[in-house]
Amino acid sequence: MTVVGPFGLSVRDQALEADVQAGLAAVEEGLLEATKSEVPFITEAAQHLVRAGGKRFRPLLVTLAAQFGDPYAPGIVPSAVVVELTHLATLYHDDVMDEADVRRGVPSANSRWGNSVAVLTGDFLFARASHILADLGPEAVRIQAEAFERLVTGQILETAGPRDGRDPVDHYMDVLGGKTGSLIAVAGRFGAMMSGADETVVDVLTQYGERLGVAFQLADDVLDIASDSRESGKTPGTDLREGIPTMPVLRLHERVKRLGLAEDIALSELLASDLTDDARHAEALARLRVHPALEQARRDTVRYAEDARATLAPLPECDAKAALVELCDAVVHRAG
Numbered sequence: 001m002t003v004v005g006p007f008g009l010s011v012r013d014q015a016l017e018a019d020v021q022a023g024l025a026a027v028e029e030g031l032l033e034a035t036k037s038e039v040p041f042i043t044e045a046a047q048h049l050v051r052a053g054g055k056r057f058r059p060l061l062v063t064l065a066a067q068f069g070d071p072y073a074p075g076i077v078p079s080a081v082v083v084e085l086t087h088l089a090t091l092y093h094d095d096v097m098d099e100a101d102v103r104r105g106v107p108s109a110n111s112r113w114g115n116s117v118a119v120l121t122g123d124f125l126f127a128r129a130s131h132i133l134a135d136l137g138p139e140a141v142r143i144q145a146e147a148f149e150r151l152v153t154g155q156i157l158e159t160a161g162p163r164d165g166r167d168p169v170d171h172y173m174d175v176l177g178g179k180t181g182s183l184i185a186v187a188g189r190f191g192a193m194m195s196g197a198d199e200t201v202v203d204v205l206t207q208y209g210e211r212l213g214v215a216f217q218l219a220d221d222v223l224d225i226a227s228d229s230r231e232s233g234k235t236p237g238t239d240l241r242e243g244i245p246t247m248p249v250l251r252l253h254e255r256v257k258r259l260g261l262a263e264d265i266a267l268s269e270l271l272a273s274d275l276t277d278d279a280r281h282a283e284a285l286a287r288l289r290v291h292p293a294l295e296q297a298r299r300d301t302v303r304y305a306e307d308a309r310a311t312l313a314p315l316p317e318c319d320a321k322a323a324l325v326e327l328c329d330a331v332v333h334r335a336g
Contacts, residue, residue: 019063023059023066023071024056024063027059027077027084031084032047034081034128034132035047035125042121042124045109045121045124049091049103049104054104056084058080058187060327062079062187062188062194063191064191065189065195066192067318069197069198073196078135082132082140083183085128085132086125087183089126090183092118092121092122092125093119095108099242100238109121140190143189144186147185151178151183154174154182157171158179168245169250169254177213180216181209186206188209192206208308208324212305212308214304215305215332216334218304219301220334221246222297222301222334223335224240224246225289226289236285237285240284240288248288249271249288249293251293251294252271255292267291271284305328305329305331
């Protein structure tokens with residue numbers, strides 16, 4: 001059993017391992033090529049997060065999904081590059097919105113060059129992704145456009161908050177389906193589709209990607225509270241400081257409504273206060289790390305990862321399916 005890629009997936013079959021390693025290496029070359037510009041400064045800014053590394057979770061899923069058809073089909077690597085470029089572009093924009101200082105263990109683009117450069121660099125990456133996508137055919141363009149619409153809608157829903165009478169947790173799951181699930185669903189869909197896999201297989205891997213994507217983001221919610229910057233590659237409690245109600249916070253609010261315990265109310269009030277103050281932010285982070293709401297968020301992560309695993313049932317038994325099952329375990333492991 002060998003560890004493959006930055007995400008740490010274990011692959012049991014040597015042939016599959018070789019295919020995945022070769023695919024990810026080709027994607028890495030494609031990312032570097034796609035982020036080159038005649039303007040050296042643009043190249044530096046565009047390659048800033050590429051060279052910082054990352055889990056390459058989405059290209060990994062493209063590569064594994066392609067195993068259910070022809071894994072050497074010409075559209076597989078370019079489609080993986082498109083999905084990862086789109087993801088990278090959203091990170092540049094997210095860091096501006098969150099005023100983040102660190103991303104993937106390096107200074108964020110906005111902290112290094114300012115918000116304008118970060119936003120424009122994200123736009124540059126979207127443009128390069130679209131250029132590659134155009135060669136993959138109109139169906140691929142349509143799929144990516146629909147996913148991007150969902151991604152942006154999810155971000156807007158997060159900013160707007162739930163409408164009156166809407167359950168905040170249900171609203172948040174819609175946010176996650178758009179913000180994260182949509183693009184990871186495309187990764188599964190592109191890998192299967194570009195490999196020429198049966199339409200049933202394409203549908204299964206699309207659904208799997210969506211559910212795994214939600215689990216992945218829920219794990220990130222836990223990591224934002226529970227990890228230090230060495231584990232997550234970004235400043236802990238970033239969402240907390242910005243007042244973004246992630247799943248641990250939503251579960252705390254649920255508990256306040258259900259039980260009305262004084263200590264829960266006090267923590268909820270602390271979270272609602274000005275957490276740009278470092279001391280107050282540190283206190284909120286420390287208290288939330290030992291609160292039952294964090295454990296509830298971990299259980300939410302497990303539940304969605306198990307849903308993703310169950311989605312794979314119709315697929316034939318093979319090493320690629322085993323790897324996709326293990327990917328569910330890897331997501332849960334991230335959440336502790």
